[in-house]
Amino acid sequence: MTFATTDLCDDHPQLLEDGRLAVLPPVFQKYGQKARFCGHATTLKVFEDNALVRSTLEAPGNGNVLVIDGGGSLRRALVGGQLAVLAQDNGWSGIVVDGCVRDSDEINACAIGVRALATHPRKSSKLGAGERNIQVVVCGVAVNPGDWIYADADGVLVSRQKLG
Numbered sequence: 001m002t003f004a005t006t007d008l009c010d011d012h013p014q015l016l017e018d019g020r021l022a023v024l025p026p027v028f029q030k031y032g033q034k035a036r037f038c039g040h041a042t043t044l045k046v047f048e049d050n051a052l053v054r055s056t057l058e059a060p061g062n063g064n065v066l067v068i069d070g071g072g073s074l075r076r077a078l079v080g081g082q083l084a085v086l087a088q089d090n091g092w093s094g095i096v097v098d099g100c101v102r103d104s105d106e107i108n109a110c111a112i113g114v115r116a117l118a119t120h121p122r123k124s125s126k127l128g129a130g131e132r133n134i135q136v137v138v139c140g141v142a143v144n145p146g147d148w149i150y151a152d153a154d155g156v157l158v159s160r161q162k163l164g
Contacts, residue, residue, distance in 0.1 A: 003038065005154045008163050015159065024156040025139045027117060028096070031104055032084065034113035036152040037094035039065040043145050046130035048076045048099075050083070050123075056132065057083050061092030065149040069136035070099025074117065076124045081106025088112045094151060098138040115156055 008021070015021035042064045044052050048071075056066060066087070070078045079095055081103030087095055087110070094113035100120035101107060107114055133145040143149075143158050150157040157163075 003036070003150060003152070003164050005150055005152050005157050008150060008157060012163060020160040021163070022141045022158045024141050024158065026155060027139060028115035028156060029118060031101060031107045031114040031116060032110050032112045033108065034094060034111060037065065037113035038148065038150045039063045039093035041065055041067045041143050041145060041147045041149050041158070043067050043069070043134060043136045043143055044130060044132055045069045045134060045136050046078065047071045048073050049125045049127050049129045050078045051126045051128040052130040052132060053078055054083060054086070057086040057090060057092060059090065061087060061090050063091060063093045065094045065096060066092060067136060067138060067143050067149060068095065068097045068099065069138055070097055072117065072139070073099045074120065076100065076122045077102035077120045078124055079107070079114065079116065080123070084110040084112055084114065094149070096138065096149060096151070096156060113151055115151055
């Protein structure tokens with residue numbers, strides 16, 4: 001993987017202008033060993049409940065990026081160390097969480113890239129509420145299943161098409 005989000009933005013000004021390429025606001029913290037990751041988006045919309053997150057990460061990731069619209073909740077964590085290990089072992093490229101993670105030391109030991117708003121020690125509920133593979137909105141940016149996610153030290157991009 002040899003891309004830079006800065007170069008992708010510089011190389012595709014028209015896509016930025018017409019909305020086919022968007023930059024997530026710079027509010028995400030970096031976790032995991034992969035500073036750079038990309039892949040097709042698999043989307044989830046959940047709120048303080050990570051049962052769907054677990055069942056999704058238990059499936060083969062095929063290099064995809066799990067994008068979780070957690071409603072920006074800062075009251076519970078949606079991803080922890082066990083789920084990061086699942087993602088790593090099942091071939092997910094990365095996880096973007098519009099919400100919190102926990103077990104950050106465990107996540108940082110995994111060969112996966114994770115972006116989240118913050119850490120929180122409280123676990124989520126496990127009711128199974130939520131939706132999978134629908135359009136979600138992360139920090140004001142729409143993400144559709146199959147969009148391309150590009151993340152590195154400078155930011156996270158959402159693209160309607162493969163870049164580079």
